[in-house]
Amino acid sequence: xxxxxxxxxxxxxxxxxxxxxxxxxxxxxxxxxxxxxxxxxxxxxxxxxxxxxxxxxxxxxxxxxxxxxxxxxxxxxxxxxxxxxxxxxxxxxxxxxxxxxxxxxxxxxxxxxxxxxxxxxxxxxxxxxxxxxxxxxxxxxxxxxxxxxxxxxxxxxxxxxxxxxxxxxxxxxxxxxxxxxxxxxxxxxxxxxxxxxxxxxxxxxxxxxxxxxxxxxxxxxxxxxxxxxxxxxxxxxxxxxxxxxxxxxxxxxxxxxxxxxxxxxxxxxxxxxxxxxxxxxxxxxxxxxxxxxxxxxxxxxxxxxxxxxxxxxxxxxxxxxxxxxx
Amino acid sequence: xxxxxxxxxxxxxxxxxxxxxxxxxxxxxxxxxxxxxxxxxxxxxxxxxxxxxxxxxxxxxxxxxxxxxxxxxxxxxxxxxxxxxxxxxxxxxxxxxxxxxxxxxxxxxxxxxxxxxxxxxxxxxxxxxxxxxxxxxxxxxxxxxxxxxxxxxxxxxxxxxxxxxxxxxxxxxxxxxxxxxxxxxxxxxxxxxxxxxxxxxxxxxxxxxxxxxxxxxxxx
Numbered sequence: 001x002x003x004x005x006x007x008x009x010x011x012x013x014x015x016x017x018x019x020x021x022x023x024x025x026x027x028x029x030x031x032x033x034x035x036x037x038x039x040x041x042x043x044x045x046x047x048x049x050x051x052x053x054x055x056x057x058x059x060x061x062x063x064x065x066x067x068x069x070x071x072x073x074x075x076x077x078x079x080x081x082x083x084x085x086x087x088x089x090x091x092x093x094x095x096x097x098x099x100x101x102x103x104x105x106x107x108x109x110x111x112x113x114x115x116x117x118x119x120x121x122x123x124x125x126x127x128x129x130x131x132x133x134x135x136x137x138x139x140x141x142x143x144x145x146x147x148x149x150x151x152x153x154x155x156x157x158x159x160x161x162x163x164x165x166x167x168x169x170x171x172x173x174x175x176x177x178x179x180x181x182x183x184x185x186x187x188x189x190x191x192x193x194x195x196x197x198x199x200x201x202x203x204x205x206x207x208x209x210x211x212x213x214x215x216x217x218x219x220x221x222x223x224x225x226x227x228x229x230x231x232x233x234x235x236x237x238x239x240x241x242x243x244x245x246x247x248x249x250x251x252x253x254x255x256x257x258x259x260x261x262x263x264x265x266x267x268x269x270x271x272x273x274x275x276x277x278x279x280x281x282x283x284x285x286x287x288x289x290x291x292x293x294x295x296x297x298x299x300x301x302x303x304x305x306x307x308x309x310x311x312x313x314x315x316x317x318x319x320x321x322x323x324x325x326x
Numbered sequence: 327x328x329x330x331x332x333x334x335x336x337x338x339x340x341x342x343x344x345x346x347x348x349x350x351x352x353x354x355x356x357x358x359x360x361x362x363x364x365x366x367x368x369x370x371x372x373x374x375x376x377x378x379x380x381x382x383x384x385x386x387x388x389x390x391x392x393x394x395x396x397x398x399x400x401x402x403x404x405x406x407x408x409x410x411x412x413x414x415x416x417x418x419x420x421x422x423x424x425x426x427x428x429x430x431x432x433x434x435x436x437x438x439x440x441x442x443x444x445x446x447x448x449x450x451x452x453x454x455x456x457x458x459x460x461x462x463x464x465x466x467x468x469x470x471x472x473x474x475x476x477x478x479x480x481x482x483x484x485x486x487x488x489x490x491x492x493x494x495x496x497x498x499x500x501x502x503x504x505x506x507x508x509x510x511x512x513x514x515x516x517x518x519x520x521x522x523x524x525x526x527x528x529x530x531x532x533x534x535x536x537x538x539x540x541x542x543x544x545x546x
Contacts, residue, residue, distance in 0.1 A: 025436040226419050232377060233478075234407035235434045 030242070037246035040219075048251075051215045055255025055302065058208050060262035062201035063298050067263055067290045069197055071274070072190055074288070083155055084179040085164055087148040089172050091119070098146045101172045105150060110163065112151040119144045145174060205305055208255070212248045212309025219247060220317050231321060241314045245307055252306020256298045263290055327390065329355040329486055329517035330376065335385035337371050337541075345371040347541040349385070353519060353534075355485075358512040360528045361521040363538035369521040372538065373490050376519075377411055378402050389486060407435050410484035410516075414491035416475030418463040424450070425459045428478045435482060449481040453507060469500040473507070480511060487511055489520040493527065501527055 041048040089098055095118070102116040117125070122144040127133035136142070152163055160178050168176040220227065227240050271287050278285035290298070330353040337346040345368045353359055361369050374380040375387050378394060387394045389405075397405055418427045428449055432442045450456045453473040463471050472492060479487060489508065493501035505520075505527060512518045522528065528535055537544040 021438075022436060025438065029433075029436070225417070226421075229417050229419065230430065230434060231403075232379070232406065232411060233431045233434060234403045234405075234409075236403045239403075239434060 029239075033242045034246045034249075037243055037250055040243075040247060041250060047215075047218075051211060051251060052255050052258055054211050055208055055251060055306070056258035056262055058204045058211065059256050059259035059298055059302055060266070062197060062204050063259055063263045063290060063294060064266050065193070065197040065200055066297075067267065067288075067294060068274075069190070069193055070291065070294070071278070071288055072186075072193065083152065083160055085150050085152060085160070085167065086177045086179055087150065087167055087173050088175040088177075089146045089148065090174045091143070091145045093146070093172055097172060101170075102148050105148060110153050112153055114151075115149040117147045117149065119146050122147060205301065208252065208302065208305040209309040209312070212251050212306045213313040215251065216244050216248055216310040216313035217317070220244065220313060224317075227317070228321065237318050240318065241311065244310045244314045248306040248308075248310025248313075249303050250306070252302040252304065252309075253299060255306065256302025259302070260290060260295065260298055263294075327355050328352045328388070329357065329390060330519065331386075331388040332372075332375075333386045333388070335375070335382045335387060337368070337375070337380065338383045344541055346382070346538075349538075349541075349543050351536060351543055353517060355390075355517055356512070356515050357534065358509065358518040359520070359534040359536055360531075361519060361536045361538065362523055362525065362528060365523065367538040368541045369523075369538055370490060373488055373519075373521055376486075376488055377409060378405065403434075407431065407482065408484055408486065410479035410482070410487040412472075412476050412479045412487070412489035412492045414494040416463075416471050418471060418474055418478070420463060422462075423459070424455070424461050424463065424466075424474050427463065427474060428481050431478060431482045445481055446477075449477040452480065452510070453477045468495050469503070472496060472500075472504060476504070476507060480516070483516075485517060487516050487518045489518070489522075491522055492520060493522060493524060498527070502530070505531055 089101070093101075098116070098118060102114055105111060105114045119142045123136055123142050126144060127136060136144075150167075152160060154160070154163075164176045164178050167173055230240055231237075267287060267289055274287055275285055278287075330351075332349045332351050335346055335349040336344070338344045349368075349372065361372065363369055371380060375382060375394070376389065378397070381395060390408075392405065394405070419430070422430075425446055428446045429442050432445060437445070447456065447459070450459060453476055455470060455473050455477070458466060458470065458474070463474065466474065472495075476489075476492070479489075487508070492508075493504050496504065501524065508518050508520060509531070
């Protein structure tokens with residue numbers, strides 16, 4: 001040690017570098033640790049791959065269900081959601097009465113449209129669309145009633161109910177039905193599905209946190225000596241945490257990316273039956289993959305959960321060092 | 327100014343064992359001293375107070391102008407960077423080469439790469455192992471490993487160098503070499519405190535000796 005180097009630059013004073021230089025080194029340390037963390041994951045390919053696949057599966061499940069949910073939600077508004085009231089007329093009603101009744105309804109200003117399907121048209125439709133169409137042959141005369149479909153102006157459920165009661169009170173009408181059921185059902189299904197997806201996302205998010213925490217804990221166990229020595233020669237807890245936080249971050253991010261690939265694969269498998277199902281309601285349907293939102297949520301969520309899992313694992317370890325000391 | 331000052335320091339562990347009893351001493355800046363005593367006499371406990379691994383149960387420990395019990399948790403890393411510590415088992419990291427082992431304190435303190443290179447080579451030069459830069463610790467003899475441990479302790483030019491049984495695993499000739507190395511650092515102004523139970527070695531060197539006996543300091 002030479003004498004001229006001793007004053008001022010000794011020991012702690014050597015550390016008091018300028019704020020700007022300090023910031024630059026802090027940034028470059030982050031960059032170095034981010035790269036080293038990737039190299040470490042590659043250096044243990046089997047362990048890393050197993051962890052990544054576990055994370056990908058855990059993230060793919062809620063991701064897949066949210067993608068399906070997105071598809072179902074698109075279905076809801078595009079379907080014909082105008083609440084329609086079907087009026088089934090008495091079968092013994094003469095055709096003229098049916099006509100005059102439907103014309104009368106046309107004059108009402110609380111209805112947007114009135115569509116008459118007379119019993120002959122109804123039978124024709126039934127033969128076309130139902131496998132039970134041949135049943136009609138067993139009847140001497142057409143058993144189907146004339147049906148009038150009306151679209152009310154007001155969509156308020158109470159008003160609809162009142163209108164239905166009002167129309168049902170008419171002599172000509174045998175039975176009236178507000179065609180809201182399947183919309184309500186779809187809504188209920190969507191809400192349940194949404195809730196289930198949320199619970200799934202929470203549980204599997206927790207899984208991601210724990211899987212990463214466990215992997216990082218094992219990583220820490222192989223580097224205990226390094227951590228302790230670093231602390232003894234003046235490393236801050238943040239410095240010790242940093243490489244592990246980056247490892248957790250990469251785990252989460254790459255796991256999320258793999259999960260997106262899994263989702264596309266799963267969608268490809270499920271596409272045919274889903275298309276069939278949705279076409280029944282919509283006529284045509286294009287299954288959509290995870291949108292930009294799902295990509296964003298999965299990648300950010302995965303990275304954040306990975307980081308959090310690592311933070312938990314390192315903090316537990318650092319606490320252990322501290323309690324050993326006291 | 328004193329480099330180390332213990333004021334009536336007691337250390338009592340949760341088990342009830344009293345490791346240090348009313349320890350009072352001052353080490354002046356630039357002094358070199360040995361701390362000795364039987365195993366279990368409290369040498370390690372005393373050194374651990376200097377590295378802030380342990381806290382006194384009573385009394386105060388001062389290093390330079392800092393009262394160690396007044397340091398907050400956040401200040402501890404900064405304080406530790408002002409020390410150089412040498413361990414009996416040298417505590418080198420097996421997965422890093424010599425260069426990276428010695429560079430560790432500088433990396434932690436945030437030195438630039440070129441600064442680190444310069445200082446690491448200077449430290450290696452001082453312990454006489456300039457050629458070992460790329461070796462891994464396992465490939466070196468125990469004497470060389472301890473020199474690397476010393477290089478890591480002095481690479482950031484600490485004002486206080488502490489060693490805990492630095493020659494514990496070495497034969498007498500190597501031990502003497504290591505002690506001479508410490509003397510060299512002391513000669514350029516570093517305060518040195520070495521815990522050792524090697525009485526023969528201490529006697530050959532003309533430095534102050536602090537003797538711990540069942541937690542009490544005996545004056546010599």
